[in-house]
Amino acid sequence: MTSNTASYQHKKKTLSTLSIVGVALSLGLAGCSNNDKVDTAAKTDDASTAAQNIELLNVSYDVARDFYKDYNPLFIEHYKAENPDVNITVNQSHGGSSKQALSVANGLQADVATMNQGSDIELLEQKGLVASDWEGQFPDNAVPFTSTIVFLVRKDNPKNIKDWEDLTQSGVEIVMANPKVTGNGRYAFLGAYGYGLHAFNKDEAKTKSYVKDMLKNVKVYESGGRAATTTFVQRGIGDVLVTFENEANLAATQFGVGKVDIIYPKYSIKSESPVAIVNSVTDKKGTTAAAKAYLDYLWSEPAQQLAADLYLRPSVKSVLDKNGDKLPAIETFRPNDTFGSWDEIMGTFFSDGGVFDKLAVNAPQ
Known part of the structure; x- marks a missing residue:
């Protein structure tokens, strides 16, 4: 073989090798590109799915x-x-x-x-x-929407409970939620305290004496409003449940139907649900x-009407007015107008050693 022929064969092999490598690289890059497209599409699909749920x-x-x-x-x-x-x-x-x-x-x-x-x-x-x-x-x-505190009593009201002062009668057993841990209980306590201030012309000493006498009659402090209702209605404990209007109506119209009555005090607290x-x-x-x-x-009107149907007082006045038959007018006070900010209320009444602890001789710890 001549040197020219050898040189030609060497160049031919080299070009063939480079061609094979080039094809391989092209296929590899194409594969990578396709994989990238699949991954990107998968990510897009995942994001789209997440956005829809x-x-x-x-x-x-x-x-x-x-x-x-x-x-x-x-x-x-x-x-x-x-x-x-x-x-x-x-x-x-x-x-x-x-x-x-x-x-x-x-x-x-x-x-x-x-x-x-x-x-x-x-x-x-x-x-x-x-x-x-x-x-x-x-x-x-x-x-x-808002609510207020009312009294749920046994059918035909055998203890003749008509207003806040009747809760101090000898022999009356009260069930309420624990004011130390529940809003229901705090509104019940503040409702009684606000009634005292209203009845005794803001005389703190007479108000505290009244509230102390009332709290002496508390048989059970429950861990929540629904637990208090269960204790009163289903377990049959106590003569009166001090609770929210909507909770009392739920008991009177559903699981306690025929066994309980609702008593509206003349003056009570407005509870707000922020x-x-x-x-x-x-x-x-x-x-x-x-x-x-x-x-x-x-x-919305449907939601506000639902609130009224469940005995919550709608904040939209037109809906509230339409439901006056089930939500009777009652004179109420806002706790913040009477007792100050919630920080002040919590510090004064419900902190350890506060007014509630001092007045409730059998207060839960």
Whole structure:
């Protein structure tokens, strides 16, 4: 073989080798490119799927379970009509209002908090979990409905209980929620105290004497409003249950029907049920807009009528006026107008060694 021929064969082999390598590289790069496209598409699909499914957690107080059980399907239907490509679900958590607030403060991942006293939302605000302007984010200082404290008695009212002063009668046994841990119990206690101030022309000494006599008759302090109702209605303990109007009506019209009557005092306390977005959770989850929509809808006519149907007093006056037959007029006072801010109320009345502890000789510890 001549040197020219050898040189040609060597170049031919080299070119062939380079061609094979080039094809291999091209196939490899094409494969990588295709894989990248698949991965990108998969990620896009995952993101799209996530965007179409929203899950909210509503952490609420004990006796609100019946309202939100019926409200959630109403809201979901409304939300689905406006957002047909989105599936939204709402989970509920219920317990004593302040216990629930503490659970959220300690890490329970609530999207919204719907409590029955302002101090519970204020606690979350102080922890940086709720926006400082939460009261201004919704109408009526973020209170969609209210209630008041009434008395549930045995059928035909054998102890002849007509107003607050009758709760001090000898032999009357009272059941109520524990004011140390529940909003229901705090409103009951403050209702009695406010009645005393009203009846005795703001005489603190006479008011404390009256409240002390009333608390002597408390047979059971329960851990929540619903637990107190169960103790009174189903376990048959006590002569009178001091509780929210909506809870009393639920007992009278459903599981206690025919066994109990409701007594409206002439003067009682207004309980407000504030709501707020837990931004520390929703901002991370991307559910802030959905959480706001959930709370906004509480002021819709269907939601307000549902509240009235469940004996909650709607904040929308036109709906309240339409339901005067089931929600009779009653003179009420706001605790903040009578006792100051919730921080002041909690410090004065419900802190360890506060007014409640001093007046309730058998107070739970």
